[in-house]
Amino acid sequence: MSAMAEASPYIPELARIVDVFDETADISTFRMAFEDETYNATYTFDSGQFCEVSVFGHGEATFDTASSPSEKGFIEFTVKRVGKVTCALHELGGGGQVGVRGPYGHGWPLHEWEGKNLIFIGGGVGLPPLRTCYNEVLHPDNRSRFGDVTIIYGARDPSQLVYTREYDSYRQAERTQLHLTVDAGDDNWTGKVGFVPQLLDEVAPSPENAVALTVGPPIMIKFVLQGLSKLGFADEQIFTNLENRMKCGIGKCGRCNVGSKFVCTDGPVFSYAQLKQLPMDY
């Protein structure tokens, strides 16, 4: 870390966008590497943590890590164009220089899930914080330590699906199943049509020795939680990644305060049991 960044937690490290993958018309995955080679080589993070990414002059925004920590030499963020910084990042494109602070927060507690079956339930642009976890699990260095992997994913329509370029690799991976759905199909779509909670009901994963991770729009989460409960998942077996408005990322600016917790320092990963303790302030 640069001496400057050591002195103040608000100074970012310089990084460069080394590659851009267009997932949809307004969602792209940005692969970044730190300019400082030593820092880049030794940089680690936990899947589920987030970073504060700067586009200098436009501002800083919170992005969940989207790549597996076992893939060394870079970090990926999957970003949708919605506001000032995200649009500026898209405009900047490959080769552009950015700033990165982090990683911050507590990631998915993978070390507690060894030997377990993992069920990932994602909606829309909620898949990236799940991908950082399942790609980590599916990584050859780690695969043997975990049980079966089930990915249940849906988007509004086929053009909104992210990571389509990776679906074959998920299907071919060891003890891994991919289930897809869209709210509405198009002329070329031959897959399932329906909402993610419906697909969850159909797949009906067993809660036996299992953990479910879910990230997506609030309405989807609501029905997914109900569905998982019906399937027999206990609150302690269900995890999510809260995406409150965050700024400083380190529990100082007050923005992501939920009850007596800060999403940025106590989360962003919470079990459903922990969520139930918090007021509905997210």
Added chain:
Amino acid sequence: MEGRVLTLSYGNVVPWITALSGSHTVFAPRRSGGDRVEFAEVTDPSSADLLLDTHRAVVRHLWQPQTEVLFRFRRSSEGTTIEPATADAKPRVAMGLSPFDAAAIRRVSKVMASGKHADPRGVMGLEMGMVSVFGPEPWRTCYPSLCGCLKCMAEEGSDIVLTPIEGAFVANVTSERGERLVAAAPGLFSDAAEAEVSASEDVRAAFRKKLPDDPFGEVFEQSPNEVWDCEAFDRVAERCLGCGICTYLCPACHCFDILDESRGAEGKRYRCWDSCQFDHFTLHASRHNPRPVQAARIRQRVLHKFMYMPREFGVLGCTGCGRCVDLCPAGISIFEVMAEVREELNAAKETPA
């Protein structure tokens, strides 16, 4: 109070401030036109007056400036260069605060300096010298149970507590840092005589006696969900304007925004005060707002100060100065809201389900 007890004649205050200014950045109250009193960096020691009534003066900037440049940047074909802002060259001392303002600043600084990543301004707030002035009158809108045990509070933030008596301040030097402040001009101080010590105790006792009866109580014992739907928040939200007066005048508030500004290849990133009372404070880019109505935002302020902070950091986020009550354009009192919430909860308990 622990520590040495000295006297500082009123005539020696300006010489002391002058001496301190050599080695410190000194903030003290001064008149700034009309009835206004402000805490400002001392450039002319003779304009500093520690006996000014500061009950309407902003104090948050003593540890956290309204706007602070975090770093400047310049983009070129070779890349971006970052230039962090430089810290204060000299250690800071704030003088003329009320003891409960000093306590509030120390508390919020501790919260900001704690955890995995310390905020540099929080660290500064922990390290800065604070010379508070006790009374002689408590402010009309300050609340005793939150001013707490005044003895404790006086020592909580202050390095020196000055109590005004006839002709001089009696100075209780309550910390080593306080001793270092005295050491800037030791000749100006003398050991307090017994009569002087006794007079200062009388002033503080009279101060306590003047504090109004406090019907409001302190920490909320309940969980957030138990108070979440209280109508007290809706009632007061009807007249709340959603401005930032309460939070910006509060010595214990700390929320801020971080923004960039640039022109061409050069720019800066700064942070500035922000308020949980503003309607867009928690607004997501997706347009979802967890606190979409003012009642939810008022609830956040009340619970953050009297439930979340005690739970997470073991301290109240309020020292009862009453500035928010005094200056609210809509006449809202955070203490009154708490009283109404308690009444509502008690009434609900008595009503059979």
Added chain:
Amino acid sequence: MPDITVAIRDQARELLSSGRVARVMGYAQDRATGLPVPCMVRDAGDVDRLVFSPLCVQNLATYLKGAKREPTAIVAKACDTRALAVKLQENDVLREDLVVIAVGCDGVVDPSGVEQQVPRWQRIEETTREGDVLIVRTDAGEARLSMKADAMLRCATCRTPQPVIDDVRIGEFPTAPPEGSDPYRTRVAELDAMTREERRAFFVDAFSRCIRCYACRNVCPMCSCERCLADETRPQWVPRSTLGDENEMFHLVRAMHLAGRCVECGSCESVCPMDVPLMALSSKMAEEVEAMFGQQAGMDMEYAPPFSRYKDGDPDLPGHGGEV
């Protein structure tokens, strides 16, 4: 019980129980301090909360913001009706959704005067009039405030002894405005008499105090944009920083947006915690618009704010004689 308070309560009861309005916006005695504060009454059984006294300084028109339509009765002093007039003219509120309960007023008194005479007051028990003296009885003693000397600044030359618009009239309405000079316009004249450098120094000093709490904007009845330009980030029209001239930028932009619309109620300056002389800008703008268009905002239901409509012959158009 003063007649005005009784009459207001009667009106409110009638309007709520008949279903004519969903809420009555008025003043109530704060539970703790006894000061009048704005209140919303929605239940006919609740109208006894409503009060009126010369301490009712707030302009309640500011609470008529937001997209939700709700038939509302509003207790309005005659000066408050100016703000209501502009809001009606700008379609912020629809005529059929508003019942104006105009209350006769010969001035309101700055409540901070109570503290000056009774420094430790905690609760106001009763206010009574004795001629031109307002006697405020508190738990810690009595304050005697002058309806002239201790009045809010705008009352010195009240331009609206009669309401601009009303549905119900309660109390006595003065027939003629009081004599005297308008303190806000007097200050504008003093500023105009300064050199440019002196005036600049005055404003630089004033804006340096601003902490961007936005109380001035939020209390202003005329500032009702759903998304204020100052809160916009794409682009950041007015930076949130206070280090340079950003404060000046915010206040000048706001003054421009209020040109021809500000009713000079003075709420902005009276709520500012930092004593920024905000009315200096708004009054100046009002004066300029008055000179150019011959009208003051909200004084005549027929005359909408000049910049909210276009009329042939508008004096600021080229060829019509008005030099901008």
